[in-house]
Ligand SMILES: [Zn+2]
């Protein structure tokens with residue numbers, strides 16, 4: 773994956789499709805509809821969940837001979853680059869970004885967790901959207917510094933002290949740490965609240 777042809781920034785994405793298509797592709801990506809992403813040298817393959825969850829669209833992105841992007845997608849939208857292709861490109865960019873970050877590999881677990889605590893404090897905004905401080909659902913929005921894309925994930929807090937919380941982000945799904953910067957951001961925020969001290973006093 774040394775070839776960065778499929779790594780599109782916001783500006784380059786803007787040359788591919790209409791603003792509306794890009795917006796739809798982005799929301800597909802945020803909703804975690806892209807799976808089975810497979811990057812090869814001149815080809816990017818993915819499945820993208822459409823309106824019917826049991827019938828994902830297969831999308832194939834190719835690097836043309838003249839260095840242009842070619843798209844084959846099941847949706848036959850008639851557009852040269854459809855929202856499924858855009859969603860796949862966002863997903864690829866995220867994967868590439870995670871690799872560049874050097875997280876996980878070569879780090880001890882403590883270092884990896886410390887990194888997420890730091891990022892949670894600096895890069896993530898949180899908002900309680902359901903339940904309460906110690907047991908609730910939060911929206912965590914993170915800023916990707918290199919590209920400034922805002923991403924929102926849902927954090928489900930089950931405990932403010934034990935590692936039994938859940939987040940919809942791909943990092944938590946793959947890092948085996950039991951936490952991610954979104955969860956750490958919520959914990960950091962929650963533990964500063966006056967309600968937290970009351971909660972602790974009750975226990
Ligand atoms: Zn499509």
Ligand SMILES: [Zn+2]
Pocket residue numbers: 925939940941942943944952953954955
């Ligand atoms: Zn997360």
